[in-house]
Amino acid sequence: MTLLQLNAVGHVYLGRPVLEQVTLQVNQGEMVALVGPSGCGKSTLAQIAAGLIIPRHGQVERGYARCAFVFQEPRLLPWATVEANVALGLSGLPVARSERRARVAAACDRVSLEEGDWQKFPSQLSGGMRQRTALARALVADPDFLYFDEPFTALDAALRRRMQHLVVATASDSGKGGLFITHDIHEALRICHRIAVLDRCGHGILECVAVPETPGHRSEEMIFETARRLISDHPLFAVVEEHDERRLA
Amino acid sequence: MGLAYRAGKVGRFLWSGWAGLSGLAVFAAVWQLGAEAYGSFVLPAPAETIQALFRLAADPDNRILVLSTSLRGIAGFSLAAVIGTMAGVVAGYHPAIMRLARPQVTLLIGVPPIAWIVLLMIWFGMGAGTVIATAAIAASPLVFVGAAEGIQTRDRGLEDMARMAGLSWLARLFQISLRQMLHAVFPALVMALGTAFKAAVMAELLANAGGIGGALANARSALDVEAALAWILLSVTALISVEYGIVQPLRAEAEAWREAAQPWGVRR
Structure with a gap:
């Protein structure tokens, strides 16, 4: 079953095309990584797919009932406690107060947020705890599709690895669909079932590669070897390693 | 909590x-x-003025005058808070309306309150209506600017997050946008409250509408500087009571998270 279908999607910012002819399909139970150099339009594409931006061209078909979005920054309400921030993910759902509390507690447990931290404000949390709160907010309503827009870029290596395991355990391995934006090929190999490479100028998906084995069951050796092979042997993946942002026209 | x-x-x-x-x-x-x-x-020396203040405050009729001015100031402030906030929110959301409203705000701020008092005395007569309207007109531009600034500088990323979390536009307005606006509105409300009290006392004095302004007019005609200073102190005391009895507790309640965000050593 197709949960997300992008057909020839294109978008323009201030008269300058940033995306053209992008076609992508995400099926149920599949986490697809979208990689590409900085500035190629990955985040714009994710926001178009999620409905935050209306595309200039093409169609977006969404086959899921409920989705959630984990942004690059945690985007927590600074005036709300961890518990209230996580409960925001249940907005619009007819959930009784007692069930709401239970679901918030379960979501916090899933991302290893201790009960003593649930009444804290975001300013009292570390960067990792804030991002875990954002993840809990995304998971609390049990969405059938998840968008991740480079959610762990600002975290240190150890914390990023821990968060990646958390995503694998809570999303990639649970039959949900998802689109994971990253420019880290190792992260994509660790979390996703398929890797789509976006052209450096946003002119379509250049290649879509299926990753062997399932997320969570891949060894570190396999991940590093596959990453090395993809980058050195596959010319299309070379763009992922480019650090220069696309120049403004 | x-x-x-x-x-x-x-x-x-x-x-x-x-x-x-x-x-x-x-x-x-x-x-x-x-x-x-x-x-x-x-x-007169501060001690003499404070003694005069206690003498004035001991008289129940004077306490009624202070109460009447306070109620007029609060009524004008409340009108300014409601109208200014609503207009500021609309202007903050729509840049075109903001461009149209800017000259009106400049006009409201630029016209001296005495001019409004003359007009309002003609329209509303010499009673409480003139005093309340003067206070509201003097205070509303401040609230308007604060509310519009708060809405314009809101974090739109939070609104996108709320949209993805499933909040309706009305829920986003009340739970996200208006909440973010508070950081700019509360300082504006504090300024507006002081302006409303000042304008109310001035309108009472010029329109001969009783209250503290009326008592100040009497002190002026009797050249009683001690009483005049004591009435001014009473008016400031009434203002401080309203600010620290109503506005600041509301602010502390709504912005409790800011205290948590302050580093240790700054809190006390």
Whole structure:
């Protein structure tokens, strides 16, 4: 079953095309990584797919009932406690107060947020705890599709690895669909079932590669070897390693 | 957020009053110097003025005058808060409306309150209506600017997040946008409250509408500087009571998270 279908999607910012002819399909139970150099339009594409931006061209078909979005920054309400921030993910759902509390507690447990931290404000949390709160907010309503827009870029290596395991355990391995934006090929190999490479100028998906084995069951050796092979042997993946942002026209 | 937390918060707030009192003491010292330099006919000493204040406050009729001015000031402030906030929110969301509203705000700020008082005396007569309307007109531009600024500078990323979390546009307005606006609105409300009280006293004095302004007019005609200063102190006391009795507690409740965000050492 197709949960997300992008057909020839294109978008323009201030008269300058940033995306053209992008076609992508995400099926149920599949986490697809979208990689590409900085500035190629990955985040714009994710926001178009999620409905935050209306595309200039093409169609977006969404086959899921409920989705959630984990942004690059945690985007927590600074005036709300961890518990209230996580409960925001249940907005619009007819959930009784007692069930709401239970679901918030379960979501916090899933991302290893201790009960003593649930009444804290975001300013009292570390960067990792804030991002875990954002993840809990995304998971609390049990969405059938998840968008991740480079959610762990600002975290240190150890914390990023821990968060990646958390995503694998809570999303990639649970039959949900998802689109994971990253420019880290190792992260994509660790979390996703398929890797789509976006052209450096946003002119379509250049290649879509299926990753062997399932997320969570891949060894570190396999991940590093596959990453090395993809980058050195596959010319299309070379763009992922480019650090220069696309120049403004 | 238990009882102990609230008691601690109130205790810290009261304790922080020492800093304010020490500031007032410096002001009183400068006042005393002025009184000694010019004599008590021109500028009575702070102690004499405070004694006069207690004499005035002991009279129930005077307490009614203070209450009447306070209620008029609060009514004008409330009108300004409601109208200014609503107009500011609309202008903050729509840049075109903001461009249209800017000249009106400049006009409202630029026209001296005395001009409004003359017009309002003609429209509403010499009663409370003139005083309340003057206070509202003087205070509303401040609230408008604060609300519009708060909406314009809101974090739109939070709105996108709320949209993805499933909040309706009305829920986003009340739970996200208006909540973010508070950081700009509360300082504007504090300014507006002071402006409303000042405008109310001035309108009472010029329109002969009773209240503290009326009593000040009487003190002026009797050349009673001590009484005039005592009435001014009473009006400031009424303003401080409203600000610290209503506006600041509301602010503390709505912005409790800011205290948590402050680093240790800055909190007390």
